[in-house]
Amino acid sequence: MDFLPYTMKWLELILRWGHVLFAILWVGNSFLFNYLDNKLNKSISSSSIDGEGYLMHSGYFYKLTRLKKSPPLNYLRNLVIFKWQSYLTFITGILLLFVIYYYNSGILMVNKKGLEISPINAILISIFSLFLAWLVYDFLCKSSIIKNNILFIFIAFTLLVLTSYGLTKIFSAKFAFLSVGLILGTNMFGNVFTVIIPNQMNIIKSSLKSKKFDSSLSLAAKQRSIHNNYSTFLVLFIMLSGHYSFIVYHKYNWLILCLIAIISATARHYFNLRGRKINKISILVTSILALIFLAFLIFVFKP
Numbered sequence: 001m002d003f004l005p006y007t008m009k010w011l012e013l014i015l016r017w018g019h020v021l022f023a024i025l026w027v028g029n030s031f032l033f034n035y036l037d038n039k040l041n042k043s044i045s046s047s048s049i050d051g052e053g054y055l056m057h058s059g060y061f062y063k064l065t066r067l068k069k070s071p072p073l074n075y076l077r078n079l080v081i082f083k084w085q086s087y088l089t090f091i092t093g094i095l096l097l098f099v100i101y102y103y104n105s106g107i108l109m110v111n112k113k114g115l116e117i118s119p120i121n122a123i124l125i126s127i128f129s130l131f132l133a134w135l136v137y138d139f140l141c142k143s144s145i146i147k148n149n150i151l152f153i154f155i156a157f158t159l160l161v162l163t164s165y166g167l168t169k170i171f172s173a174k175f176a177f178l179s180v181g182l183i184l185g186t187n188m189f190g191n192v193f194t195v196i197i198p199n200q201m202n203i204i205k206s207s208l209k210s211k212k213f214d215s216s217l218s219l220a221a222k223q224r225s226i227h228n229n230y231s232t233f234l235v236l237f238i239m240l241s242g243h244y245s246f247i248v249y250h251k252y253n254w255l256i257l258c259l260i261a262i263i264s265a266t267a268r269h270y271f272n273l274r275g276r277k278i279n280k281i282s283i284l285v286t287s288i289l290a291l292i293f294l295a296f297l298i299f300v301f302k303p
Contacts, residue, residue: 012099019092023239026085027232034229037222038275040066070207079204083197090189097182101175102126109175117170125170126179133163133183134190141224160261164254173249174242180257181238184231191224229272233264250298263290 040051051066070076101108105119109126117125136159145152163183167176199217206213237260241248247256270283 008099008103012096015092015096015099019089019096022085022089022092023236026089027236029082029085030225030229030232034225034272035275036064037066038272039277040064070203070213073208076204076207081197081200083192086189086192090185090193093182093185097126101178109171111170111172111176114169114171122171126175126182129163129167129179130183130186134187137187138190138194141227146223157258157261161254161258164257168254173253177238177241177248177253177257181235181241184235184238188228188231188235191228195224196221230265230268233268234261237264247298252301256294256298259294260291263287263294266290 036053037051040053042051044050044052046068048067048069049065050068053064055062055064102123105122109122110117110119137156140146140152140155145155160180164176164180167179170176171179199221203213203217238257247253250256264287266283267287270280270287273280273283
């Protein structure tokens with residue numbers, strides 16, 4: 001084996017390993033904090049405490065307290081901020097994109113049965129789609145539309161359908177499928193990098209100066225975190241899409257992906273409600289039955 005191909009294989013191996021590892025850490029942190037927010041007892045009459053609860057792990061009890069005010073300075077200067085899991089998941093994912101797909105764009109990206117575009121144009125379209133999707137999503141989040149959950153979800157899902165369908169007409173089936181995951185993953189990273197972490201740092205700076213921090217920063221950061229939470233199941237499904245070609249190469253792969261988006265978000269909603277002690281098992285059962293019915297339809301309507 002030549003040295004360059006051998007080196008590329010090792011690079012791909014290390015990047016895949018790291019990408020999966022950092023994604024596990026990121027998703028774990030996201031699920032844990034959203035779960036804790038839902039489980040904390042908020043029926044507390046206190047000027048400084050917003051909620052509290054208890055955990056047990058490895059034989060020890062842990063007390064959790066969510067504060068309305070900043071902690072003492074000696075704790076404030078040593079805060080643990082979870083950001084590198086997100087950053088490294090994104091960085092390794094982008095590097096994998098370059099090492100695997102952009103490096104072999106003529107083979108892995110170009111749809112030989114669709115639009116006749118050059119490999120370099122395919123790469124440019126891919127990069128442009130990531131930037132455009134983020135700008136549109138970020139605009140929606142900063143507009144008054146975000147105040148209407150139903151309207152926001154409807155617009156977001158409509159854009160998902162149009163994007164998924166459009167990408168299948170431009171790229172190869174596998175890369176089109178993956179591109180949807182790239183867009184969602186980029187938006188999730190953008191939420192952390194441009195909203196969640198900057199807002200947290202502004203809150204910390206205000207606290208260090210003994211100033212009252214802007215509560216809207218917390219609300220905006222939490223909102224983006226919830227968006228990431230609901231996107232996670234679908235992104236993980238797409239990350240593993242290389243293992244189920246019967247879906248990726250199906251004639252209606254874009255539609256299947258959009259239906260799985262609804263099913264996965266519904267399942268995620270059940271667990272979020274359960275964290276708030278609202279156990280609507282019918283939501284989970286509905287998502288499971290919907291997945292079984294979708295599997296039946298895919299079997300009946302084979303490509």
